[in-house]
Amino acid sequence: MAERVLMKGNEAIAEAAIRAGCRHYFGYPITPQTEVAAYMAKKMPKIGGVFLQAESEIASINMVYGAAAAGMRVMTSSSSPGISLKGEGLSYIAGSDVPAFVVNVQRGGPGLGGIQPSQSDYFQATKGGGHGDYHMIVLAPASVQEMASLTIKGFNLADKYLMTAMILADGTIGQMMEPISFEDAEIETYDKPWALTGTKMRRPHNIVNSLYLKPDELEQKNFERYKKYAVVEENEPMWEEYRMEDAEICVVAFGIASRVAKNAVVAARAEGVKVGLIRPITLWPFPKKPLRAAADQVKAFVSVELNMGQMIDDVRLAIECKKPVSLCNRAGGMIPSPDQVLSAIREAQKGEN
Amino acid sequence: MAIVFQKPHALTDAVLHYCPGCPHGIIHRLVAEAIDSLGIEGEAIGVAPVGCAVMAYDYFNCDMIEAAHGRAPATATGLKRCRPENIVFTYQGDGDLASIGMAETVHAAARNENITIIFVNNAIYGMTGGQMAPTSLPGQVTQTSPYGRDVKHCGWPIKVCELLATLEGPEYIERVAVNNVKNVKAAGRAIKKAFQNQIEGKGFSLIEVVSACPTNWGMTPQKALEWVESDMIPYYPLGVYKDRSAAKEAEAK
Amino acid sequence: MKTTQILIAGFGGQGILFAGKFLAYKGLLEDLQVSWLPSYGPEMRGGTANCNVILSDDPVGSPIITDPDVLIVMNLPSLQKYVDTVVPGGQIYVDSTLIQEKVRRTDVEVYYIPASQMANDAGVPTLANMVMMGCVLKNNPELSFDGAAETMAKLVPPKKANLVELNMKALEAGRDYEG
Numbered sequence: 200m201a202e203r204v205l206m207k208g209n210e211a212i213a214e215a216a217i218r219a220g221c222r223h224y225f226g227y228p229i230t231p232q233t234e235v236a237a238y239m240a241k242k243m244p245k246i247g248g249v250f251l252q253a254e255s256e257i258a259s260i261n262m263v264y265g266a267a268a269a270g271m272r273v274m275t276s277s278s279s280p281g282i283s284l285k286g287e288g289l290s291y292i293a294g295s296d297v298p299a300f301v302v303n304v305q306r307g308g309p310g311l312g313g314i315q316p317s318q319s320d321y322f323q324a325t326k327g328g329g330h331g332d333y334h335m336i337v338l339a340p341a342s343v344q345e346m347a348s349l350t351i352k353g354f355n356l357a358d359k360y361l362m363t364a365m366i367l368a369d370g371t372i373g374q375m376m377e378p379i380s381f382e383d384a385e386i387e388t389y390d391k392p393w394a395l396t397g398t399k400m401r402r403p404h405n406i407v408n409s410l411y412l413k414p415d416e417l418e419q420k421n422f423e424r425y426k427k428y429a430v431v432e433e434n435e436p437m438w439e440e441y442r443m444e445d446a447e448i449c450v451v452a453f454g455i456a457s458r459v460a461k462n463a464v465v466a467a468r469a470e471g472v473k474v475g476l477i478r479p480i481t482l483w484p485f486p487k488k489p490l491r492a493a494a495d496q497v498k499a500f501v502s503v504e505l506n507m508g509q510m511i512d513d514v515r516l517a518i519e520c521k522k523p524v525s526l527c528n529r530a531g532g533m534i535p536s537p538d539q540v541l542s543a544i545r546e547a548q549k550g551e552n
Numbered sequence: 553m554a555i556v557f558q559k560p561h562a563l564t565d566a567v568l569h570y571c572p573g574c575p576h577g578i579i580h581r582l583v584a585e586a587i588d589s590l591g592i593e594g595e596a597i598g599v600a601p602v603g604c605a606v607m608a609y610d611y612f613n614c615d616m617i618e619a620a621h622g623r624a625p626a627t628a629t630g631l632k633r634c635r636p637e638n639i640v641f642t643y644q645g646d647g648d649l650a651s652i653g654m655a656e657t658v659h660a661a662a663r664n665e666n667i668t669i670i671f672v673n674n675a676i677y678g679m680t681g682g683q684m685a686p687t688s689l690p691g692q693v694t695q696t697s698p699y700g701r702d703v704k705h706c707g708w709p710i711k712v713c714e715l716l717a718t719l720e721g722p723e724y725i726e727r728v729a730v731n732n733v734k735n736v737k738a739a740g741r742a743i744k745k746a747f748q749n750q751i752e753g754k755g756f757s758l759i760e761v762v763s764a765c766p767t768n769w770g771m772t773p774q775k776a777l778e779w780v781e782s783d784m785i786p787y788y789p790l791g792v793y794k795d796r797s798a799a800k801e802a803e804a805k
Numbered sequence: 806m807k808t809t810q811i812l813i814a815g816f817g818g819q820g821i822l823f824a825g826k827f828l829a830y831k832g833l834l835e836d837l838q839v840s841w842l843p844s845y846g847p848e849m850r851g852g853t854a855n856c857n858v859i860l861s862d863d864p865v866g867s868p869i870i871t872d873p874d875v876l877i878v879m880n881l882p883s884l885q886k887y888v889d890t891v892v893p894g895g896q897i898y899v900d901s902t903l904i905q906e907k908v909r910r911t912d913v914e915v916y917y918i919p920a921s922q923m924a925n926d927a928g929v930p931t932l933a934n935m936v937m938m939g940c941v942l943k944n945n946p947e948l949s950f951d952g953a954a955e956t957m958a959k960l961v962p963p964k965k966a967n968l969v970e971l972n973m974k975a976l977e978a979g980r981d982y983e984g
Contacts, residue, residue, distance in 0.1 A: 203833060204833075205826075205829055205830060205833050205839065205841070223630070223633060223634055225629075225630065230845070231845055249633045249634075251629070251633060253626065253629075253659070254655050254656065254658075254659035255655055257623065257626070257655075257656075258623065258626040258629075258655065258656050258659065259626070261619065261620060261623035261626035261627045261630065261656070262626045262627065262629050262630035262633070263630060264617075264619070264620075264623075264626075264627050264630060265599075265617065265619075265626070265627035265628060265629065265630025265631040265632075265634070266630035266631065266633065266634045267630075268617050268627075268630075268631065269597075269630070269631050269634035269635050270634075271634045273630070273634070287620055288620060288623070291619075291620050295617075295618070314845070370845065371842065371868065371869070374842065374843055374845045375840055375841060375842040375843075375868050376826070376829060376839075376840070376841035376842075377839060377840050377841070377865070377868075378833050378838070378839055395597045395615040395616075395617055395631065395635075395638075396615065396635065396638070397594050397595040397596060397597060397614070397615055397635075397638045397639075398593065398594050398613070398614060398615060399594040399595075400593060400594040401594070404564075404612070404613050404614055404615050404616060405615045405616075406609045406610075406615070406616045406617070406618075407616070407617040407618065408609055408616075408617070408618040409618060410606060410607070410618050455867075455868075455869075458865075458866055458867040458868065458869075459866075459867040459869065461866045461867070462866040462867045465866065534869055536869075536871050537866075537867060537871070538871070
């Protein structure tokens with residue numbers, strides 16, 4: 200086994216990205232993700248890579264767009280208000296079908312909001328964020344180890360499907376340190392015949408573009424893209440199940456919320472409440488199958504979130520409203536305590552008995 | 553039979569969509585001629601803007617990318633930093649470069665990004681139907697300044713070359729025009745130099761091309777070119793605003 | 806299953822986060838499961854700072870500590886804020902140079918260490934945090950002083966190797982304090 204090292208979540212993302220073959224980083228400072236940029240600024244010049252602090256979030260995502268079109272593994276990172284600014288570029292990247300890797304270490308919003316951890320960009324990340332019909336692959340790490348492993352996974356998925364893969368983390372996971380070990384990164388390589396390399400006068404020119412003035416052509420492009428999305432939805436959902444074997448209550452939580460929820464599940468089990476946890480690891484594609492299966496088994500669901508209730512909609516859709524779903528949440532940078540989640544579990548248990 | 557005139561190789565066979573009398577065709581040709589004469593078509597990657605030249609990716613034979621509005625210098629930065637061996641250029645209008653994309657323009661210049669920018673200034677938003685541009689002249693009537701540009705209300709035109717020349721960063725800044733044969737020839741030389749600078753690794757070169765928009769100015773092509781001479785050029789004087797290498801050479805002497 | 810939840814709190818600049826890192830690295834070297842969660846943002850620069858460290862035989866659940874087993878406080882506001890969160894039977898370590906107030910609870914063990922004064926006297930005025938840590942290691946059965954030097958050597962960057970010795974000096978002062 201590789202050596203265990205202590206690392207901040209944000210640093211783990213940066214190191215994993217480098218191990219995934221990323222040699223180009225473009226970003227703009229914002230709390231609480233600055234360690235990603237700082238790590239890249241230190242490392243990239245030493246390994247022949249590029250770290251460039253752009254003039255804005257808008258410029259940085261468009262630099263990512265250019266680099267992605269050049270066929271390179273490239274990334275940017277930011278936090279909530281900065282991701283809003285990147286929305287335009289993310290839409291262009293989706294519309295041009297080039298692969299990119301983006302990190303959102305979320306903080307409370309809306310507006311300038313605060314800098315404490317939040318999950319209130321769930322809608323923005325999973326429903327598009329920018330304009331137009333599109334999706335990003337959204338990965339939600341719950342530990343520093345996953346910050347690394349999902350980063351490598353994200354780069355691979357981005358190249359595989361020619362999409363943006365986004366890490367949707369939060370200030371807690373970004374700032375905390377845990378031991379992690381870097382196994383050899385499995386880097387999948389894909390041919391990129393569409394990349395802008397210069398024609399060398401040997402092939403017709405490549406065009407990277409999202410403009411289709413003929414509506415029937417644009418419709419066709421959208422149809423094709425959604426066929427691809429259907430494949431992603433079929434093949435790529437990831438989730439973790441904990442104590443679900445005999446569960447009567449199912450807690451659903453991702454990221455830092457799932458860590459708190461796990462404590463509450465342990466405490467509830469100690470009281471004799473049969474409760475389990477389903478933790479979506481991919482938020483898009485959302486793991487509908489295990490939730491649908493759970494709907495036939497449990498009495499009720501509890502969605503634990505650091506927002507005003509966003510993922511809960513996807514839970515309800517996944518289970519087709521077969522069972523009640525309650526919300527246990529804090530917002531604005533606050534984090535629910537295990538006791539709060541425990542109370543919500545007890546309530547859910549009572550409600551159905 | 554000797555060929556005395558032909559389309560540059562760097563242009564595709566696509567029929568340009570520009571309005572009759574629009575100088576974009578001339579400027580495209582000048583860019584293509586520069587690419588041909590430097591033999592860089594196989595290395596070139598062009599960045600198209602949002603604006604009238606939005607479909608430039610169909611007209612140039614080299615690899616092309618369509619950028620978001622104003623972001624061409626950032627997209628070009630991403631490309632060039634990944635592929636420094638390639639020749640990366642943007643082709644942008646005044647709204648794209650000097651309004652929504654001003655930050656990207658200024659910062660690419662400040663970084664002396666080794667790219668070539670062709671900036672077409674026709675003092676109006678053409679594609680959207682003739683709105684006031686950051687370079688519209690004082691008093692100029694447009695769809696959104698129907699009583700003439702009132703500088704007390706909406707500010708003064710931006711002189712891009714003068715502004716960028718104040719920066720330490722850029723290598724080469726020149727303003728040219730395409731309203732007569734002499735100026736077109738000078739514009740061709742400037743554009744070629746802007747590419748040559750990139751090949752030599754000298755850095756950021758921007759050529760502002762003072763152009764015309766007969767359709768949205770509401771003039772015949774002939775009258776529009778006369779207006780360039782009588783109104784545009786006095787406000788936007790032609791010439792070299794910055795040439796770091798030449799300045800260094802002069803100093804050395 | 807043994808899990809120790811340690812909350813360290815004080816002003817920014819007192820080395821609160823570093824003290825937590827020391828414990829986290831020590832846990833790492835002892836093959837424990839570890840989490841280290843800092844407060845972040847403007848409070849790093851002069852306001853209150855705190856740090857959550859969890860050491861466990863099992864994977865750490867939530868890294869956020871609501872009921873610490875061990876509380877180490879280096880200013881009065883932190884004591885007032887967290888004193889009632891400590892689990893019954895837990896430990897509270899107070900830098901008594903900076904905090905005159907006494908803990909009224911009787912269901913916890915309280916250690917008063919004049920750490921800032923001791924650090925001054927030992928010629929390492931900025932290392933009161935490590936004086937506190939020395940005392941924590943000695944009095945906490947789940948921790949031990951063994952491996953402190955190895956941990957410090959790992960924690961301090963090679964360029965600042967001279968700091969290992971100074972930090973050890975502070976740790977030892979805390980360990981040897983008979984209050």
